[in-house]
Amino acid sequence: AQSVTQLDSHVSVSEGTPVLLRCNYSSSYSPSLFWYVQHPNKGLQLLLKYTSAATLVKGINGFEAEFKKSETSFHLTKPSAHMSDAAEYFCVVIYAEGKLIFGQGTTLQVKP
Amino acid sequence: SQTIHQWPATLVQPVGSPLSLECTVEGTSNPNLYWYRQAAGRGLQLLFYSVGIGQISSEVPQNLSASRPQDRQFILSSKKLLLSDSGFYLCAWTGGWTEAFFGQGTRLTVV
Numbered sequence: 001a002q003s004v005t006q007l008d009s010h011v012s013v014s015e016g017t018p019v020l021l022r023c024n025y026s027s028s029y030s031p032s033l034f035w036y037v038q039h040p041n042k043g044l045q046l047l048l049k050y051t052s053a054a055t056l057v058k059g060i061n062g063f064e065a066e067f068k069k070s071e072t073s074f075h076l077t078k079p080s081a082h083m084s085d086a087a088e089y090f091c092v093v094i095y096a097e098g099k100l101i102f103g104q105g106t107t108l109q110v111k112p
Numbered sequence: 113s114q115t116i117h118q119w120p121a122t123l124v125q126p127v128g129s130p131l132s133l134e135c136t137v138e139g140t141s142n143p144n145l146y147w148y149r150q151a152a153g154r155g156l157q158l159l160f161y162s163v164g165i166g167q168i169s170s171e172v173p174q175n176l177s178a179s180r181p182q183d184r185q186f187i188l189s190s191k192k193l194l195l196s197d198s199g200f201y202l203c204a205w206t207g208g209w210t211e212a213f214f215g216q217g218t219r220l221t222v223v
Contacts, residue, residue, distance in 0.1 A: 030209075031209070032209045032210050034212060036214075043214065043215075043216045043217060044202075044214045049210075051209075051210040090155070090156065092212065094206055094209040094210070094212060095209065096209055098144045098163060098206055098208070098209055099144075099161065100144070100146055100158075100161070100204060100206050100212055101158065102148065102155060102156040102157075102158070103155065104154075104155035105154075105155040105156070
């Protein structure tokens with residue numbers, strides 16, 4: 001069965017330090033992968049997506065992610081965290097048959 | 113352009129009352145449609161998805177049901193709400209496997 005695993009339910013970093021949010025997915029032929037952010041009481045905002053083009057994907061607000069097929073991973077990174085980055089982050093995968101699966105979510109806390 | 117409408121945004125319902133949440137899509141045809149629920153402090157759980165009119169797949173057995181009476185309309189229903197049905201409900205659609213669009217969500221509180 002298809003599954004998406006976000007390896008950390010909660011990540012805490014200091015402002016100005018790097019962010020790493022990890023995501024692994026069950027193997028499939030050419031999935032599309034996305035990262036979304038959800039601020040409290042707000043809708044989902046697309047950060048970036050991978051759809052079989054360049055494996056290093058750049059998104060909004062300085063975020064980027066690298067698709068590693070051999071590791072079935074799509075980890076999200078940012079060189080320097082900002083207080084406004086504190087939110088819930090979701091890794092989302094669309095499998096070839098069209099099924100859309102969410103990871104469990106990672107809460108990012110940014111300390112001053 | 114492609115848009116998705118989901119309503120209402122918030123809802124407070126008593127235990128045992130019925131539920132109907134509606135989601136409609138514009139700017140596409142034959143989308144895959146999805147309903148998710150996010151309970152407090154939890155991730156987004158896939159409840160139902162549909163690849164066409166009248167075709168509904170259920171991921172989680174519960175007292176909820178879904179229907180797709182038209183190509184771009186997806187309805188989530190319950191005959192009798194439980195306290196455990198409280199949460200954030202999200203409608204989504206995909207066109208193929210490269211695009212995903214989400215509604216703004218419905219925050220349901222069962223009292």
